[in-house]
Amino acid sequence: MGFREDFLWGGAVAAHQCEGAWQEGGKGISCSDVETAGDNVTGAPRRLTDGVVEGEDYPNHVGVDFYHRYKEDVALFAEMGFKAFRTSIAWTRIFPRGDEEKPNEEGLKFYDDLFDECHKYGIEPVITLSHFELPWALAKEYGGFRNRKAIDMFVKFAKVCFERYQHKVKYWMTFNEINNQADVTQHNLIQEGAVLLKEGDDAEYLMYLSAHHELVASALAVKAAHEINPDLQVGCMIGMNGVYPASPKPEDVMNALGAMHQKYWYVEVHARGHYPRHILKKFERKGYDFITEEDKKILAEGKVDYIGFSYYMSFATQYQGRNEKTFDYVPEDFVRNTYLKASDWGWQIDPLGLRWCLNWFNDRFELPMMIVENGFGAYDKKEADGTVDDQYRIDYLKEHIQAMRDAVDYDGVDLLGYTMWSPIDIVSASTGEYDKRYGFIYVDYNNKHEGDFSRSKKKSFDWYKHVIETNGQEL
Numbered sequence: 001m002g003f004r005e006d007f008l009w010g011g012a013v014a015a016h017q018c019e020g021a022w023q024e025g026g027k028g029i030s031c032s033d034v035e036t037a038g039d040n041v042t043g044a045p046r047r048l049t050d051g052v053v054e055g056e057d058y059p060n061h062v063g064v065d066f067y068h069r070y071k072e073d074v075a076l077f078a079e080m081g082f083k084a085f086r087t088s089i090a091w092t093r094i095f096p097r098g099d100e101e102k103p104n105e106e107g108l109k110f111y112d113d114l115f116d117e118c119h120k121y122g123i124e125p126v127i128t129l130s131h132f133e134l135p136w137a138l139a140k141e142y143g144g145f146r147n148r149k150a151i152d153m154f155v156k157f158a159k160v161c162f163e164r165y166q167h168k169v170k171y172w173m174t175f176n177e178i179n180n181q182a183d184v185t186q187h188n189l190i191q192e193g194a195v196l197l198k199e200g201d202d203a204e205y206l207m208y209l210s211a212h213h214e215l216v217a218s219a220l221a222v223k224a225a226h227e228i229n230p231d232l233q234v235g236c237m238i239g240m241n242g243v244y245p246a247s248p249k250p251e252d253v254m255n256a257l258g259a260m261h262q263k264y265w266y267v268e269v270h271a272r273g274h275y276p277r278h279i280l281k282k283f284e285r286k287g288y289d290f291i292t293e294e295d296k297k298i299l300a301e302g303k304v305d306y307i308g309f310s311y312y313m314s315f316a317t318q319y320q321g322r323n324e325k326t327f328d329y330v331p332e333d334f335v336r337n338t339y340l341k342a343s344d345w346g347w348q349i350d351p352l353g354l355r356w357c358l359n360w361f362n363d364r365f366e367l368p369m370m371i372v373e374n375g376f377g378a379y380d381k382k383e384a385d386g387t388v389d390d391q392y393r394i395d396y397l398k399e400h401i402q403a404m405r406d407a408v409d410y411d412g413v414d415l416l417g418y419t420m421w422s423p424i425d426i427v428s429a430s431t432g433e434y435d436k437r438y439g440f441i442y443v444d445y446n447n448k449h450e451g452d453f454s455r456s457k458k459k460s461f462d463w464y465k466h467v468i469e470t471n472g473q474e475l
């Protein structure tokens with residue numbers, strides 16, 4: 001009973017949310033570099049600007065200065081006993097515009113040094129290739145993934161990374177939360193780096209088109225990795241938040257199924273190597289005919305080795321008649337689940353939902369899985385003596401780890417590891433805030449850009465250390 005002996009305990013970040021140094025080491029501009037901070041007072045969302053505009057606030061330019069401080073941070077991860085550290089390789093450090101002939105050696109060297117630093121402590125790097133970090137030039141000049149040329153650029157980037165780091169990195173993922181495009185809202189399309197919307201664009205069509213190109217690019221990358229080195233394991237990365245029916249009313253149940261279809265069909269393509277029938281039916285209905293015979297072959301040959309996913313919350317949906325017959329996903333149908341508490345950002349806390357999601361994947365695909373994000377964003381308070389009592393974070397993580405342990409013990413789930421989000425405070429992806437904190441390690445920096453980036457341990461630091469020491473037996 002319990003987790004496997006070589007269970008990968010650790011934490012996860014993304015390059016653009018922590019590194020900063022946005023113009024150092026030959027790095028090019030990425031989409032996240034031209035994304036403003038949201039306004040947490042007015043609730044205004046993040047915006048993508050047309051290049052860097054003077055006077056705007058771009059938190060990703062500095063991140064938490066990980067680029068210069070990674071040695072200190074990795075040492076702290078090692079002190080907690082990390083076995084794994086998940087981060088992304090910023091695409092623009094390797095190919096600053098995306099379309100260069102040759103990679104940028106200084107960027108490659110940075111990740112060599114980072115991975116060596118991890119291995120010094122026996123920490124295995126787990127790497128995402130594209131975590132909302134599409135080169136800005138690729139988005140602006142080529143139209144991002146609406147353009148098939150982006151497939152070649154991504155595959156070239158992936159191959160350079162596999163070849164260079166094959167003896168330092170075993171576990172890879174292609175596109176972070178590839179399904180976050182499913183909302184068909186401008187922000188999500190942009191955040192995934194898939195496509196920039198122009199006046200008159202058909203957002204839904206472009207969402208499916210760009211997602212298809214990403215899935216083809218991902219399959220080609222999986223195949224290339226196995227050819228370069230059969231030991232490499234390449235997974236997908238799905239943003240997974242189970243959708244429950246708000247009641248047992250059959251229409252609500254069907255509505256929830258429709259939402260699950262819409263949000264999670266991507267994993268079927270990644271894991272089974274072909275599109276699910278309900279999506280093909282939708283494409284037929286809408287007249288979308290971009291899947292070629294060659295694409296079908298590529299998808300079948302590039303199935304993932306494992307399923308990586310993030311889990312933060314669950315949703316509930318109530319049928320309100322907007323999607324009669326199709327039961328297609330309607331974000332407005334999502335309602336509060338009164339059985340659950342929520343974070344300050346309204347994210348509904350549901351540990352058992354994690355076990356439900358593990359089972360959902362397990363029943364369909366019978367693949368190994370890795371939980372590559374799970375965590376609790378909160379307004380932490382630093383006391384006068386420098387301590388942070390983040391018991392709420394401990395409670396959240398404890399209950400989720402318990403739920404995943406039950407999934408291993410009782411449901412037969414094959415779980416490779418757990419990299420919580422995020423071991424150190426970093427910039428929030430959805431809001432661009434510094435004050436939405438997830439870490440065991442406090443970073444002295446806030447929304448008003450005050451602070452010196454110094455690091456200190458929160459109460460949860462020692463707690464997680466003990467969890468790892470006991471391989472998750474004592475929570």
Ligand code: BGP
Nearest residue numbers: 014176177377427428429430431
């Ligand atoms: C996921 C993203 C991460 C991360 C996390 C927490 O969707 O993959 O990049 O940031 O969510 O979200 P946030 O930072 O918005 O609180």
